[in-house]
Amino acid sequence: MRAAHFCNACGKVQPAMPVDYFTFFGLPRKLNVDLNGLEKEFYALSRRLHPDGFFSASEVERLWSLEQSSQLNDAYRTLKDPIRRTEYLLRLEGVELEEQSKQATEAARASGNLKKQVVPPALLEEVFELNMQLEELRANRKMGEKDDALEAELSGQKKLLEEKFDALFSELKGLWSEWDQAVESETEPARLPIRDKLLDLVNRRNYIRNLVRDVNEALEIG
Amino acid sequence: MSDRIVGIDLGTTNSLVAFMEGETPVVIPGEDGSNLVPSIVALDGGNHTIIGNAARNFLIETPERAIYSVKRLMGRGAEDITEELKLFPFRLADDMQAGEVLRIQLGERSYTPPEISALILRQLKRNAERFFGEAVTKAVVTVPAYFNDAQRQATKDAGRIAGLEVLRLVNEPTAASLAYGLDKKKNGIVAVYDLGGGTFDVSILKLHDGIFEVISTNGDTHLGGDDIDNLLIAIALDDVKGDMGIEVRRSGEAVQTIRKAVIEAKIALSSQATTHLDVELPGGHRYQREITREMFEQLVQPVLDRTVGPCKQALKDAGLKPEQIDEVVLVGGSTRIPKVRQLVKELFQREPHIDLNPDEVVALGAAVQANILSGGSVATENMLLLDVTPLSLGIEVAGGVTDKIILRNSTIPASATQHYTTQVDGQANVAIHVLQGERELAKDCRSLARFDLKGIPPMSAGMPRIEVKFLIDANGILHVSAREQRSGKEAEIEVQPSYGLTDDQVESMILDSFDYAEEDFRQRQVIEAQREADTILGALEKAKANAVWAQLRTDERKQIGKLEKALIAVKAGSDYQAILKGIETLNQATMRLAELMMDGAVTTALKGKNMNDTGVGEGPTAPHPMAEAEFE
Numbered sequence A: 001m002r003a004a005h006f007c008n009a010c011g012k013v014q015p016a017m018p019v020d021y022f023t024f025f026g027l028p029r030k031l032n033v034d035l036n037g038l039e040k041e042f043y044a045l046s047r048r049l050h051p052d053g054f055f056s057a058s059e060v061e062r063l064w065s066l067e068q069s070s071q072l073n074d075a076y077r078t079l080k081d082p083i084r085r086t087e088y089l090l091r092l093e094g095v096e097l098e099e100q101s102k103q104a105t106e107a108a109r110a111s112g113n114l115k116k117q118v119v120p121p122a123l124l125e126e127v128f129e130l131n132m133q134l135e136e137l138r139a140n141r142k143m144g145e146k147d148d149a150l151e152a153e154l155s156g157q158k159k160l161l162e163e164k165f166d167a168l169f170s171e172l173k174g175l176w177s178e179w180d181q182a183v184e185s186e187t188e189p190a191r192l193p194i195r196d197k198l199l200d201l202v203n204r205r206n207y208i209r210n211l212v213r214d215v216n217e218a219l220e221i222g
Numbered sequence B: 001m002s003d004r005i006v007g008i009d010l011g012t013t014n015s016l017v018a019f020m021e022g023e024t025p026v027v028i029p030g031e032d033g034s035n036l037v038p039s040i041v042a043l044d045g046g047n048h049t050i051i052g053n054a055a056r057n058f059l060i061e062t063p064e065r066a067i068y069s070v071k072r073l074m075g076r077g078a079e080d081i082t083e084e085l086k087l088f089p090f091r092l093a094d095d096m097q098a099g100e101v102l103r104i105q106l107g108e109r110s111y112t113p114p115e116i117s118a119l120i121l122r123q124l125k126r127n128a129e130r131f132f133g134e135a136v137t138k139a140v141v142t143v144p145a146y147f148n149d150a151q152r153q154a155t156k157d158a159g160r161i162a163g164l165e166v167l168r169l170v171n172e173p174t175a176a177s178l179a180y181g182l183d184k185k186k187n188g189i190v191a192v193y194d195l196g197g198g199t200f201d202v203s204i205l206k207l208h209d210g211i212f213e214v215i216s217t218n219g220d221t222h223l224g225g226d227d228i229d230n231l232l233i234a235i236a237l238d239d240v241k242g243d244m245g246i247e248v249r250r251s252g253e254a255v256q257t258i259r260k261a262v263i264e265a266k267i268a269l270s271s272q273a274t275t276h277l278d279v280e281l282p283g284g285h286r287y288q289r290e291i292t293r294e295m296f297e298q299l300v301q302p303v304l305d306r307t308v309g310p311c312k313q314a315l316k317d318a319g320l321k322p323e324q325i326d327e328v329v330l331v332g333g334s335t336r337i338p339k340v341r342q343l344v345k346e347l348f349q350r351e352p353h354i355d356l357n358p359d360e361v362v363a364l365g366a367a368v369q370a371n372i373l374s375g376g377s378v379a380t381e382n383m384l385l386l387d388v389t390p391l392s393l394g395i396e397v398a399g400g401v402t403d404k405i406i407l408r409n410s411t412i413p414a415s416a417t418q419h420y421t422t423q424v425d426g427q428a429n430v431a432i433h434v435l436q437g438e439r440e441l442a443k444d445c446r447s448l449a450r451f452d453l454k455g456i457p458p459m460s461a462g463m464p465r466i467e468v469k470f471l472i473d474a475n476g477i478l479h480v481s482a483r484e485q486r487s488g489k490e491a492e493i494e495v496q497p498s499y500g501l502t503d504d505q506v507e508s509m510i511l512d513s514f515d516y517a518e519e520d521f522r523q524r525q526v527i528e529a530q531r532e533a534d535t536i537l538g539a540l541e542k543a544k545a546n547a548v549w550a551q552l553r554t555d556e557r558k559q560i561g562k563l564e565k566a567l568i569a570v571k572a573g574s575d576y577q578a579i580l581k582g583i584e585t586l587n588q589a590t591m592r593l594a595e596l597m598m599d600g601a602v603t604t605a606l607k608g609k610n611m612n613d614t615g616v617g618e619g620p621t622a623p624h625p626m627a628e629a630e631f632e
Helices: A035-049 A059-080 A082-092 A102-111 A121-143 A148-185 A188-220 B052-061 B082-087 B113-132 B149-161 B172-183 B225-244 B252-268 B293-305 B308-318 B338-348 B361-373 B503-544 B547-551 B554-571 B576-589 B591-606
Strands: B005-010 B014-021 B024-027 B040-043 B049-051 B066-068 B104-106 B109-111 B138-143 B165-171 B188-195 B200-208 B211-220 B274-280 B286-292 B327-331 B384-386 B393-397 B401-406 B414-420 B430-436 B446-454 B466-472 B478-484 B492-497
Touching: A035 A059, A035 B211, A035 B384, A059 A082, A059 B414, A059 B466, A082 A148, A082 A188, A121 A148, A121 A188, A148 A188, B005 B113, B005 B172, B005 B361, B014 B113, B014 B361, B024 B361, B040 B052, B040 B104, B040 B113, B049 B052, B049 B113, B052 B066, B052 B252, B066 B104, B104 B113, B109 B113, B113 B138, B113 B149, B113 B503, B138 B149, B138 B172, B138 B361, B149 B165, B149 B446, B149 B503, B165 B172, B165 B361, B172 B188, B172 B200, B172 B211, B172 B327, B172 B361, B188 B308, B188 B338, B200 B308, B211 B308, B225 B252, B225 B286, B225 B293, B252 B274, B286 B293, B293 B338, B308 B338, B327 B338, B327 B361, B361 B384, B401 B414, B401 B466, B430 B466, B430 B478, B446 B466, B446 B478, B478 B492, B503 B547, B503 B554, B503 B576, B547 B591, B554 B576, B554 B591, B576 B591
Parallel strands: B005 B138, B138 B165, B188 B327, B211 B384
Antiparallel strands: B005 B014, B014 B024, B040 B049, B040 B066, B104 B109, B188 B200, B200 B211, B274 B286, B393 B401, B393 B430, B414 B466, B430 B446, B446 B492, B466 B478
16 A cells, blocks of 8 residues: 555645555565665655645645655655664564663663663673673773773774674564565464564664664773 | 745855846846855944945944854854854843843944844845846745754844745755756766855765755854954964064954955965965054965864864765765865865865856855746756755753754654653643754753643643654754644644744844834935035036136026025935925026036037037936036
8 A cells, every 4th residue: 555645636745644654655564675666766756745846836735745745754764774664664563662772871870760771681691791891991091090901802892793783784684584574474473473583683783783882982082 | 027036145254146047047246246245234323234345344444333254143042152252253232131132232233143144135135126126025045054943043034034035945065066966967976065154064965867865964053264264363463462562452443454464365375375464553553474375274274174074974974985976066265275175185085176156156056946946947847955954853851861853864854753741630731842963961952942832631640642743844944733632632832942033023123124224215315315415516616616607697696605505504404305405496596507507518519529528418327417517
């Protein structure tokens, strides 16, 4: 199904419908997306929906064009990025993503509450080790000391994390195909295990991303 | 055609107005023939506003009655211009209250930055109206890509105050790319490096069959040629103090004289290896100094280095390496500096384009966009600009943290929806603090506005479900709407802009400017009548020395003398109609004198001169036969 952006009879712009981004582009809820086709469609719709083309139109058409083109841009921005697309689909499938964002960390720090953050079990051990080292580095910094060996160790750890991060992306692509097949052939309950695998992977990936950022921050201070 | 839309570049140093003549964008010159209207506003002794080139002398003669680079103050609060106040001769209004919108003292009056910008816009509007011979009320106005919401809103307000409907704000680097991309033949990735008088922008665009899609943008709204000038001024002031033992820092006149000289030197150093500073200071002192290009380049390197970070960030955000950039375009007067060109070449590993005049290219692009909005033409057919928001939009959440809801470099229009509820039973209001910026903590971001959602139906805590929609329009300006979903009731929103004018304030300023316009007009009528009186009195004075004067009868001479005295008397006043009447009666009384002189002129012509040389020929510029006559 595809959202009707224009009147079938007269071709005029229609009010924006509260549809999901896949429907907006007339796409199935699949994760492998033909990016060239998507871009082509984005450009074609932009030409017809952008407010620039509605300066002499009625007020209501101008408003609809503004709403439709913002929805178009929001949809394209979300679907063209592999991670945003995956996270968006997971949300559509009823999943609340873990709040592992930096904001949550800062909020927790400011309010004194513990952050609601689950360490993915697979990462438990190395995260524990890494956090110890980060603490040590920060403590050293406070004392005005510099531990070259520790910094080198952390840089090495960071490199490993980055490799892991990249590897997760190919793993993700494998899951995309599993999901897409399930969308075609399986019933909804049968898709659940794949959904959960996707969720676990996205969580792990975000967790590693935040770790890399923490290490970068720690290393670059001072 | 009353639907004509002009394109305006409201610059820090110079402003321009342009339009599409057929298939080509052209700049509309002012009365003085110049394409550039310097963004200088001054008040003369009679409190008339003087704009542009004519205001230049006021900067030196009465610096307290003149202002330049007001763009630096647009959309800002008193607390974030402390640096500006140190480096620029801005004077805050004496009676400014804390929390009030900035007001600048100019002579005895005070103006907000949008009002001063409006005076410049009104001048451009007049230039366009003189050019077309009809009213111009619609414009596309350019802003630095890195302008935040408040700065954009202030620019729109300025347009409204000036009597211009601003149909679209276009980002300056994007406008430049439109002017460059008019041939539409090229597809590829373009980087625009725009270093102007007071702002720096870099934008990376993807050109695809007439679509100009901005991928990323970055910049610094307080970085430009002004900063280079200030460095040079500081050195000159140190020199003057060190070598000559004179402290002129406090003398606006001296500082502005030096500023003028260093700007000339800066410009000279773009085409020659060395230049000579020679400044006549008030009090008869003279400051001289040799500057080489090498010294200059060393001095300005730190300023130029500040453009590197934004360029790298823009590349990173676009996910591109420098070698993936196909073309680089230079915009802004400061890109004439050879060192800047060298830096850009190194950054993007490409020889930059300089085919179009870097001072005019933004205005030309604005004219192109104006043409697109008015329905387009053969030249702009298929052209579409897809720009981005330069800064992330966020809302303040628990703990003073910014929750980003629309990320920077999102294509605009863009929107985000958030849900809110109440904390207390029967709570009728919810406050939302909207921020712009990349930092994590709310206090480090730019506060845009506080929205107060009102009239929430009484329900127990946590029951209301208020959906708030944030929409950034194609101008990069935020709109907020809210709905309580259980009742379906549109929530009332009270907006308190953190910086900037409320709607009512802008409305009253429009009236103010009309009042001034009327006042200005009356004063101009008086001045014109006085000038006309001077002309006829001067001509009469000359005629008295002419032989024909003796041919008049005594009573005629007496009557003329009486009317002459009367005109001199009314001329001293400000009743322009009395002055015009005095001119008219004197005109009548001198009719025969004029005729006699015409005869004399004809005789002169017979001696070998034509009528034009005597100046008595009938031309549109000679309101009275006596006015332009010159006799030997």
